Amino acid sequence: MMxxxxxxxxxxxxxxxxKVYENDDVYAFLDINPVSEYxxxxxxKKHYENIFDTPEDxxxxxxxxxxxxxxxxxxxxxxxxxxIINSSGKEAQQDVFHTHFHIxxxxxxxNQDVKWTTHKEWRVKFDQLLSGLQ
Ligand code: 5GP
Ligand code: ZN
Numbered sequence: 001m002m003x004x005x006x007x008x009x010x011x012x013x014x015x016x017x018x019k020v021y022e023n024d025d026v027y028a029f030l031d032i033n034p035v036s037e038y039x040x041x042x043x044x045k046k047h048y049e050n051i052f053d054t055p056e057d058x059x060x061x062x063x064x065x066x067x068x069x070x071x072x073x074x075x076x077x078x079x080x081x082x083x084i085i086n087s088s089g090k091e092a093q094q095d096v097f098h099t100h101f102h103i104x105x106x107x108x109x110x111n112q113d114v115k116w117t118t119h120k121e122w123r124v125k126f127d128q129l130l131s132g133l134q
Contacts, residue, residue, distance in 0.1 A: 007098035050088035
């Protein structure tokens with residue numbers, strides 16, 4: 001538990017949330033600033049900052065709940081399109097520093113449009129990039 005972490009407080013029931021699902025390790029709730037209906041956050045109950053310090057077994061538990069909720073929304077609500085988003089790090093647009101995955105249901109005409117600027121010229125560097133991983 002991190003003293004000032006809002007998601008720790010939510011997971012412990014010390015701050016209000018709109019709970020979708022919980023088990024011993026994972027908590028899922030609706031995002032307070034929804035970008036679409038049923039915009040949901042899935043978090044480990046233990047405090048980790050992001051992908052880098054979250055142990056693999058915790059991530060597996062979180063992802064298992066992501067799958068469960070996606071299935072629930074699909075079968076109960078007929079939602080057929082979702083985006084699953086995790087931002088890790090300030091420059092990657094992470095705002096709350098307690099590991100979380102977004103489930104964002106999408107549908108045509110929802111007025112959302114996630115666009116990436118592509119840089120095909122960076123292909124020439126691929127061999128060099130991969131050599132940095134050796
Ligand atoms: P990030 O930008 O870190 O990927 O996403 C953080 C998300 O947490 C945002 O979508 C924001 O709306 C949501 N959020 C921040 N504070 C609260 C809160 O107190 N309750 C809920 N339900 N969501 C929150
Ligand atoms: Zn926390």
